[in-house]
Amino acid sequence: MNLSASEFYSSGADTTDVVLESAFFAKLKMRNGTFKLTQPSRFQELEVAFRPHVEERAGSLREVLDVGVSTGLTTVELAKFLGDCGSAASITATDLFIEAHIVELFPGFRVFCDPEGWPLQYDLRGIAIRPWIRRLDYVTLAFIPLMLGRSMLKARLRSRISAGVSRPVRMITRSLPSNGAIVFVENDIMCRSERFIRRFDMIRAANILNKGYFSPDQIIIAIGNIHAYLRGPGALLIVGRTNRAGENAATLFELNRVGSFTALERVGGGSEIERLVLDFRCPQLRTAIGELSIGHQ
Ligand SMILES: C[S@@+](CC[C@H](N)C(=O)[O-])C[C@H]1O[C@@H](n2cnc3c(N)ncnc32)[C@H](O)[C@@H]1O
Structure with a gap:
């Protein structure tokens, strides 16, 4: 029952x-048609693959954003993973419905x-x-x-x-650590939030920016917002999706010095939106490239 x-x-x-908690939330259908779906331990293989890159930057990971967290169960696991890697980052966990x-x-x-x-x-x-x-x-x-x-x-x-x-x-997990390291905020990744601009050293968008759910134009808007929320060169972005069999296809990106993304590591062949992320150019970068090419004519 x-x-x-x-x-x-x-x-x-x-x-x-x-x-039991996941089963309770999974039966709740939000007004945009999505369910509060999440599963414990679904990103273990990502943690193994991405660990060296995260460990290398652990000291500089201060603020992390987890986008579309559902109940935040996997955010709790992310906090543990970051701690194990030597980072004391605080995490902002967002979802449209909290x-x-x-x-x-x-x-x-x-x-x-x-x-x-x-x-x-x-x-x-x-x-x-x-x-x-x-x-x-x-x-x-x-x-x-x-x-x-x-x-x-x-x-x-x-x-x-x-x-x-x-x-x-609040529709959030009760497995939260008591140290206040995770803060939940209702937020739409499609709408730019001024308070998030250039704030985060790492962002994860897991099981949200899926092609079957959002159009390429919407995904590009979300990538633009994520780009604006990253602190600057060296910041990390994880984008991935888990299939019904529990297998992950994900990419770890780094924001490079010219302001575009570079793929650092892949799991399961990489994220289905990897090309959109790699091709993304922020408006300032597009203008600079345009001016350069006019200058060369
Ligand atoms: C399938 S769950 C993914 C949960 C978690 N990231 C994971 O992988 O286990 C997707 C979540 O994205 C949220 N979501 C959908 N559209 C969103 C949007 N525009 N902005 C923020 N969150 C959104 C949904 O409410 C849902 O909780």
Whole structure:
């Protein structure tokens, strides 16, 4: 049986079962259609392959950004990996969806939803019910109550949340280290954040910049933002994707002196967006190249 959000958030913070936790979050469908999917230990082979490069720079890795972290389970593993490599970096973990609320609409009926009132789970007297529609629901007509429920409840949920009549919770792992080395921030990698500019010595974008999910134009926007968030030459970027069999295809890049990316190491043949990253030129670099080529004419 599925765990209800009330039950999940009521169980003690010290009872961290990462498998159970991942299973709970994996059933939550966000309003952009993505699921809070993540798995423990999915990047072990990347850690082995990239370790020498990270160890070499450990002393200068002060701030790290992990993009699209889901619950941050793999961010906790990243923090451990960095520590093992000799780095005391602090990590900013971002995702589009972190904040959520549990709203009791009627006695015995609670809704777990995002701050916009998008339902993530219904809880009827302790029984967890998914609010999202799957293909079979169109055959069984179960989609009708699910769609009606969503549109009828949204405004009510939002008004309860803004009136403070809800229990705010965060969709993050409970396996967080207690030293405050990881800070979670709701952030969209497609929108430039001024507070992140030239701040990070290393950025990881794992299982987010996938071709099947974003268009090449959107991926280039994200690469542009990541480029702007890196501190400068020598900064590292990890981009990768895990397939259904748990195998990784990833590339470790370095920002070079002319402001473009160089591939340092590959796992599983490299990232599917490696070419887009290598071909990326920031607007200033494009202007400089343009001026140089005019000068040579
Ligand atoms: C498949 S999970 C990857 C989690 C983790 N990085 C890993 O590899 O285990 C992708 C995450 O990206 C988040 N996401 C999707 N679009 C995003 C965006 N535009 N900006 C930031 N996060 C986004 C989703 O909410 C989801 O939690």
